[in-house]
Amino acid sequence: QSALTQPASVSGSPGQSITISCTGTSSDVGGYNYVSWYQQYPGKAPKLMIYEVTNRPSGVSTRFSGSKSGNTASLTISGLQAADEADYYCSSYTSSSTYVIFGGGTKLTVL
Amino acid sequence: QVHLQESGPGLVQPSETLSLTCTVSGDSITSYYWSWIRQTPGKGLEWIGYIYYTGSTNYNPSLKSRVTMSMDTSKSQFSLILRSVTATDTALYYCARRDSHFDYWGQGFLVTVSS
Numbered sequence: 001q002s003a004l005t006q007p008a009s010v011s012g013s014p015g016q017s018i019t020i021s022c023t024g025t026s027s028d029v030g031g032y033n034y035v036s037w038y039q040q041y042p043g044k045a046p047k048l049m050i051y052e053v054t055n056r057p058s059g060v061s062t063r064f065s066g067s068k069s070g071n072t073a074s075l076t077i078s079g080l081q082a083a084d085e086a087d088y089y090c091s092s093y094t095s096s097s098t099y100v101i102f103g104g105g106t107k108l109t110v111l
Numbered sequence: 112q113v114h115l116q117e118s119g120p121g122l123v124q125p126s127e128t129l130s131l132t133c134t135v136s137g138d139s140i141t142s143y144y145w146s147w148i149r150q151t152p153g154k155g156l157e158w159i160g161y162i163y164y165t166g167s168t169n170y171n172p173s174l175k176s177r178v179t180m181s182m183d184t185s186k187s188q189f190s191l192i193l194r195s196v197t198a199t200d201t202a203l204y205y206c207a208r209r210d211s212h213f214d215y216w217g218q219g220f221l222v223t224v225s226s
Binding site for chain 2: 038048052089093102104
């Protein structure tokens with residue numbers, strides 16, 4: 001099972017909005033509403049930011065939102081802040097025996 | 112507050128067995144599925160598998176022939192065994208809560224496979 005496809009890097013200025021895409025297939029992203037997004041700082045464990053496409057865990061800023069269209073899911077961060085600079089990973093349930101697959105990660109740079 | 116902590120040997124000889132334990136506090140280990148995930152610079156994040164307190168397991172097919180997960184509910188711990196390791200199994204290993212999305216993670220434990 002191939003990993004989900006994410007851009008290697010995105011960047012934005014403070015206050016702007018950015019969107020990170022996560023492309024899969026109808027067997028994973030497109031077929032189920034089990035897409036999640038994780039934020040990871042260097043040397044730290046990933047942190048769940050979005051689950052089941054659009055849901056935010058308690059404590060996660062409303063500046064983070066998720067959506068999906070067809071086989072592509074997206075994470076949008078509005079009002080970009082310096083603290084948002086991190087790596088972001090998507091993951092999805094898959095109907096293949098692999099069960100859960102991840103994207104390759106996107107490095108967000110706040111200019 | 113839910114807390115997960117991985118432990119085990121940080122160095123494993125090639126062809127030997129990797130063994131890690133995750134200790135859970137602040138939550139009942141019988142209430143959720145619990146997963147192992149690993150991370151390498153080359154392959155990124157890789158789901159290894161999950162276990163439920165009933166003993167039900169599900170493993171990544173790419174590792175299934177070498178993986179066994181178990182749980183000791185009395186100690187609030189679950190474990191990972193990976194047999195016949197090679198250098199490609201060198202990774203940061205995480206334990207995490209849940210199966211399809213992971214809401215709590217351990218801090219990660221670096222396992223190096225080397226002679």
